[in-house]
Amino acid sequence: MAANILEMQAFNQKFPEYALVKVNDWWSDITGKEPRECPGITIGIPVFNEAKGIRRVILEEILEQRLPGEVPITIICATDGSTDGSPEKVQSIINEFAEKRAKKEGGKKRKEDFIKREQFVWPQEELVGQYRKQHWPEEDFGKTIEKTTVQAEDGVRLVHIFNSQNQGKNNAMNMIRAHTDTPEIIYVDGDVRLHPYAIGELYGTLVKQNSQIVAGNYIPYWDQKTLWANFMRHSGIKLNLNDTLPKVPFLLGSLFIMETSSKSIPYFPVDIMYEDKWLRLFCAKYIENFKQSEAALVFQRRPSTLIEQIQEVLRVRFHDSQLYALHKDDLPVDFIPRAIEKSIVERLQEADGKLVLLAEILIILLTKKMVADFEKSGRPWHELKSFKRIASTKL
Numbered sequence: 001m002a003a004n005i006l007e008m009q010a011f012n013q014k015f016p017e018y019a020l021v022k023v024n025d026w027w028s029d030i031t032g033k034e035p036r037e038c039p040g041i042t043i044g045i046p047v048f049n050e051a052k053g054i055r056r057v058i059l060e061e062i063l064e065q066r067l068p069g070e071v072p073i074t075i076i077c078a079t080d081g082s083t084d085g086s087p088e089k090v091q092s093i094i095n096e097f098a099e100k101r102a103k104k105e106g107g108k109k110r111k112e113d114f115i116k117r118e119q120f121v122w123p124q125e126e127l128v129g130q131y132r133k134q135h136w137p138e139e140d141f142g143k144t145i146e147k148t149t150v151q152a153e154d155g156v157r158l159v160h161i162f163n164s165q166n167q168g169k170n171n172a173m174n175m176i177r178a179h180t181d182t183p184e185i186i187y188v189d190g191d192v193r194l195h196p197y198a199i200g201e202l203y204g205t206l207v208k209q210n211s212q213i214v215a216g217n218y219i220p221y222w223d224q225k226t227l228w229a230n231f232m233r234h235s236g237i238k239l240n241l242n243d244t245l246p247k248v249p250f251l252l253g254s255l256f257i258m259e260t261s262s263k264s265i266p267y268f269p270v271d272i273m274y275e276d277k278w279l280r281l282f283c284a285k286y287i288e289n290f291k292q293s294e295a296a297l298v299f300q301r302r303p304s305t306l307i308e309q310i311q312e313v314l315r316v317r318f319h320d321s322q323l324y325a326l327h328k329d330d331l332p333v334d335f336i337p338r339a340i341e342k343s344i345v346e347r348l349q350e351a352d353g354k355l356v357l358l359a360e361i362l363i364i365l366l367t368k369k370m371v372a373d374f375e376k377s378g379r380p381w382h383e384l385k386s387f388k389r390i391a392s393t394k395l
Contacts, residue, residue: 030204035068042074042185044176050190051084065199072155081166097152116149170268189254198297211289216255216297224304251280255298
């Protein structure tokens with residue numbers, strides 16, 4: 001978290017009551033209950049090729065959260081066809097926890113005595129209908145999945161669900177949900193950076209406001225010192241390119257909490273790319289008490305170059321097309337994707353060699369919006385003249 005110390009200070013300035021508060025008092029205040037009344041919190045982490053950061057996320061971002069000691073914590077990692085050693089990283093933490101407990105027993109028990117190994121068939125038969133089977137290959141059903149569990153110290157339990165195939169983030173999140181035994185689950189990404197009070201704040205908002213889903217708010221950061229990153233960092237502009245429904249709270253896939261027992265929230269469809277956009281639109285249509293945390297609880301990396309921004313725009317637009325094509329009946333009536341009934345891929349295929357021209361048009365349109373927003377802010381241009389020159393190009 002050292003790289004984000006300024007953002008952390010900004011958070012503490014905005015919420016100074018967090019700086020010196022006693023954890024148990026804070027917990028009782030945000031949840032309306034005593035810590036011992038909490039049945040436990042489950043934190044689900046879908047993992048695909050996160051070997052570089054998954055250890056940090058488990059041991060630092062989650063286990064160093066400011067939570068009362070009486071609150072049991074279960075962390076479920078679902079590694080989904082990773083090829084970079086992510087499953088081995090998670091398994092090494094399980095082994096460490098087991099070894100630590102074995103040492104405390106003074107040699108009376110072995111490490112293996114604290115590790116439970118199981119297998120299960122996925123997806124379960126009762127979930128097949130919710131999985132939109134027509135959009136998923138027949139051979140991907142009925143797979144045997146490995147599950148390893150260790151009960152660590154201080155009420156912490158770590159579970160590893162190992163899937164040798166890459167079947168997508170949504171599938172991994174569904175497996176996590178199916179093996180959750182608490183009333184709520186908090187989903188975080190495998191490379192996430194959290195504020196130390198993020199888990200408690202999110203859980204407290206859901207419990208106290210009697211919500212079914214609560215989304216975390218975020219502090220943007222850029223990990224490169226590029227012209228684009230400097231522009232976005234200092235301009236104060238937020239590109240709401242993913243904001244199809246402006247009146248609906250923004251749901252950030254890297255941090256949100258939802259009820260696990262509610263039948264009104266179905267399992268995630270496996271035929272789309274982004275779970276957060278689908279869930280956000282679903283909530284807009286079916287769930288009245290969908291909330292967003294007022295506090296910024298997660299640090300969200302933003303595109304550091306113009307090319308990265310364009311790639312993000314294309315992904316979002318392609319995803320809009322997927323949603324419209326596959327889940328049209330499930331979407332709110334005012335959902336109007338940019339590519340009605342035609343996917344981005346189809347449009348690019350029709351271009352037949354004009355891909356470069358389309359990319360240039362996209363850049364111009366994007367910078368036109370940025371220039372207009374930036375000029376409204378009244379800020380000086382400094383080195384941003386090149387963007388203004390691009391935006392002045394006639395289409």
